[in-house]
Amino acid sequence: MKLAHLPRTAVFARTALFTALSLASLTPALADQPVSSPDQRAEQLLKRMPLQDMQHMVQSYNDMMTSKQPPGSIGAAGYVPALPKLGIPALQENDAGIGVHNYPIDQGPGKQPAHVRGEAGNATPLPSTLAIAASWNPQVAYAGGRMIGGEAHRQGINVLLAGGINLTREPRDGRTFEYLGEDPLLAARIDGGEIRGIQSQHVISTIKHYALNDQETNRTTVSANIGEQAMRESDLLAFELAIEDGHPGSVMCGYNKVNSVWDCSNKHLLSDILKGDWKYPGWVMTDWGADHGVQDAMAGTDQVSGVDHSTGFSLGQNFSSFGPPLQQALEKGEVPKSRLEDMVHRILRSMYAVGLFEHPPETKPLDVEADALVSQHAAEEGIVLLKNEHAQLPLHKDLKTVAIIGAHADVGVLSGGGSAEVWPIGGPAIPAVKTPDWQWKVYDPSSPMKALQKLLPNAKIVYDDGSDPAKAAAVAKSADVAIVFATQWTCEGVDQPNLALPDNQDALIDAVAAANTHSVVVLENGGPVKMPWLSKVDAVVEAWFPGARGGEAIAGVLTGKVNPSGRLPVTFPQDEQQLPRPQITNALDVDYNIEGAAVGYKWFDKKNLQPLFPFGFGLSYSRFDYSDLHVSAQGDHVTVSFKVSNVGPREGKDVPQVYVSLPGDLGEAPHRLAGFEKVSLQPGQSRTVSVTIDPRLLATFDVSGHQWKIAAGSYPIQVGHSSRDFVLKGEATVAAATMAP
Numbered sequence: 001m002k003l004a005h006l007p008r009t010a011v012f013a014r015t016a017l018f019t020a021l022s023l024a025s026l027t028p029a030l031a032d033q034p035v036s037s038p039d040q041r042a043e044q045l046l047k048r049m050p051l052q053d054m055q056h057m058v059q060s061y062n063d064m065m066t067s068k069q070p071p072g073s074i075g076a077a078g079y080v081p082a083l084p085k086l087g088i089p090a091l092q093e094n095d096a097g098i099g100v101h102n103y104p105i106d107q108g109p110g111k112q113p114a115h116v117r118g119e120a121g122n123a124t125p126l127p128s129t130l131a132i133a134a135s136w137n138p139q140v141a142y143a144g145g146r147m148i149g150g151e152a153h154r155q156g157i158n159v160l161l162a163g164g165i166n167l168t169r170e171p172r173d174g175r176t177f178e179y180l181g182e183d184p185l186l187a188a189r190i191d192g193g194e195i196r197g198i199q200s201q202h203v204i205s206t207i208k209h210y211a212l213n214d215q216e217t218n219r220t221t222v223s224a225n226i227g228e229q230a231m232r233e234s235d236l237l238a239f240e241l242a243i244e245d246g247h248p249g250s251v252m253c254g255y256n257k258v259n260s261v262w263d264c265s266n267k268h269l270l271s272d273i274l275k276g277d278w279k280y281p282g283w284v285m286t287d288w289g290a291d292h293g294v295q296d297a298m299a300g301t302d303q304v305s306g307v308d309h310s311t312g313f314s315l316g317q318n319f320s321s322f323g324p325p326l327q328q329a330l331e332k333g334e335v336p337k338s339r340l341e342d343m344v345h346r347i348l349r350s351m352y353a354v355g356l357f358e359h360p361p362e363t364k365p366l367d368v369e370a371d372a373l374v375s376q377h378a379a380e381e382g383i384v385l386l387k388n389e390h391a392q393l394p395l396h397k398d399l400k401t402v403a404i405i406g407a408h409a410d411v412g413v414l415s416g417g418g419s420a421e422v423w424p425i426g427g428p429a430i431p432a433v434k435t436p437d438w439q440w441k442v443y444d445p446s447s448p449m450k451a452l453q454k455l456l457p458n459a460k461i462v463y464d465d466g467s468d469p470a471k472a473a474a475v476a477k478s479a480d481v482a483i484v485f486a487t488q489w490t491c492e493g494v495d496q497p498n499l500a501l502p503d504n505q506d507a508l509i510d511a512v513a514a515a516n517t518h519s520v521v522v523l524e525n526g527g528p529v530k531m532p533w534l535s536k537v538d539a540v541v542e543a544w545f546p547g548a549r550g551g552e553a554i555a556g557v558l559t560g561k562v563n564p565s566g567r568l569p570v571t572f573p574q575d576e577q578q579l580p581r582p583q584i585t586n587a588l589d590v591d592y593n594i595e596g597a598a599v600g601y602k603w604f605d606k607k608n609l610q611p612l613f614p615f616g617f618g619l620s621y622s623r624f625d626y627s628d629l630h631v632s633a634q635g636d637h638v639t640v641s642f643k644v645s646n647v648g649p650r651e652g653k654d655v656p657q658v659y660v661s662l663p664g665d666l667g668e669a670p671h672r673l674a675g676f677e678k679v680s681l682q683p684g685q686s687r688t689v690s691v692t693i694d695p696r697l698l699a700t701f702d703v704s705g706h707q708w709k710i711a712a713g714s715y716p717i718q719v720g721h722s723s724r725d726f727v728l729k730g731e732a733t734v735a736a737a738t739m740a741p
């Protein structure tokens with residue numbers, strides 16, 4: 001595997017001292033000197049650093065909850081003070097993946113956060129990252145990353161704790177909405193795009209949570225147990241591909257254990273695989289309070305996050321592992337100085353690579369409208385039309401009455417809770433509720449009802465809050481169409497007990513569907529849900545947590561202003577019994593060897609289970625056909641090309657998907673996603689799509705040989721609309737090959 005350098009900015013200065021000066025003041029001779037690599041620049045700076053300054057850089061302070069803030073901190077999740085004499089800027093680290101989380105600077109013990117009192121937010125929420133994965137469009141992810149990176153930079157932030165890519169092994173995971181679904185290739189392409197977008201704004205992005213932090217239950221104590229081959233071909237492959245694509249400046253190690261060793265103490269994950277096999281050049285920061293002693297330094301962790309500035313304590317334990325314990329270990333020689341130098345080198349080289357020295361964050365007003373449009377576009381591409389019987393959608397322009405029911409759809413759309421939460425500009429649509437612990441349940445102020453009224457100016461739109469199914473049914477009965485909005489609020493720290501919609505919403509939908517045969521369900525949810533009422537409704541729109549302009553995006557899809565083009569990045573099971581683990585238990589070990597690398601659709605295919613909706617599925621108001629398949633194989637280089645045609649009545653976007661099977665019983669499942677592309681086509685238009693398959697998707701991980709291994713043979717190739725709907729079939733004859741791990 002080849003790791004290119006992180007994106008570089010134009011730099012001429014040779015030392016940090018000079019970079020602290022304005023470039024204009026440099027003499028032409030110096031300015032003409034060749035650019036040094038981030039590694040060379042870090043090396044030079046390191047030579048001038050006293051030990052004490054190096055130690056200073058390997059901890060970040062957590063100022064979320066403390067009343068005593070260090071000077072210079074803007075009060076975000078993590079802060080590494082500047083070292084002015086060396087020209088090293090401070091690191092201001094903030095969450096994250098769907099936008100700039102609002103950390104109120106005056107949230108001390110017993111105080112209400114400023115944003116709760118003032119109700120004012122200062123950032124634009126994107127749709128949930130799962131919704132962005134549902135766009136199957138890395139350019140949408142890039143644009144979103146660029147937008148939130150730009151907002152972060154304008155708020156004084158230069159590190160975003162973004163890039164969550166834990167695979168959806170557990171659809172009840174409270175953080176499913178923050179991740180990118182169940183397939184390593186799709187997740188990596190979307191994550192790579194987001195990370196590149198963030199870092200284009202001179203804001204470092206993390207990728208997290210390395211690794212196998214795939215459930216919230218017992219997240220700080222559970223051990224995810226899995227064999228080496230299986231993890232290399234699933235969760236770790238997602239990280240590997242995304243790191244190659246996005247070049248994140250930092251990797252965040254998770255709270256959990258893998259095979260009984262804490263993530264941040266895990267030499268195998270950090271030193272052998274991440275920094276060894278993958279040659280990752282950046283730094284490893286712990287999740288907040290995820291350090292477990294000074295041994296973490298020797299395992300490969302480079303920085304402890306979330307240290308209390310007043311006490312020097314890490315969350316949940318005594319002294320931060322890289323505070324006094326590291327100092328003593330250095331004095332005793334238990335941690336060599338060269339290791340500390342390597343830790344600091346890695347931090348500095350990412351700071352150089354992303355341009356933190358030359359492009360300090362500056363407080364500037366946001367372009368609120370432009371940023372909201374980025375968010376709306378992402379939502380429009382990520383909404384998935386799951387069912388559309390009797391061409392119920394798009395809604396007819398001449399509808400007289402539309403009933404809108406439930407989910408505060410008169411004022412806003414739901415968002416997910418936890419550190420990924422974004423307090424929206426203008427404040428939430430209704431007062432936020434703090435539940436169940438430190439998370440806030442927030443509705444973004446974007447009303448689907450108002451947006452729909454704008455697009456259907458002649459219709460009478462009536463709203464019912466859905467709290468009483470009988471009352472809602474009466475409202476639905478007198479309308480031409482009834483649209484029920486249903487929610488599943490999920491958040492960091494807590495898993496869902498099951499896949500059911502909470503709060504009696506299934507009964508609400510049943511009642512409405514019984515009252516009106518033209519019923520539509522719009523889901524705003526963190527992850528897959530069961531739909532016992534599916535056969536009774538005409539249409540289902542999966543809107544996820546749709547962000548700042550979610551209401552407009554939903555109304556666009558409902559009326560046909562937007563032709564839906566999202567595809568599921570996760571399988572929707574019929575029920576929990578179909579999952580590898582029908583229940584999430586309180587056990588301190590979770591056995592991922594049950595499914596191994598066969599995560600999500602691969603499990604369903606292997607076990608021949610019929611899901612409610614398969615991975616990759618999504619409808620359009622148009623129709624697309626595939627033809628002219630050509631598969632060419634030279635050695636292990638396989639290229640698949642085919643024609644995509646819009647054979648329907650209107651312009652739209654399609655996502656043709658290429659799946660590959662391994663010969664014999666080599667693969668973990670019948671087939672793997674091997675490529676995809678989002679294509680925009682006018683009616684009657686065709687385009688040839690060409691997909692080159694990453695050789696690792698043709699390979700298995702050979703543990704004893706410590707390599708990827710491709711077996712010689714015939715590899716069935718299928719092109720289709722989803723993981724369960726193939727149109728074209730061919731095969732590639734592949735030569736045997738091995739690749740570095």
Ligand code: BGC
Pocket residue numbers: 077095096161208287288419
């Ligand atoms: C979460 C991380 C987050 C960090 C800082 C932790 O609880 O797991 O994802 O970046 O807090 O807020």
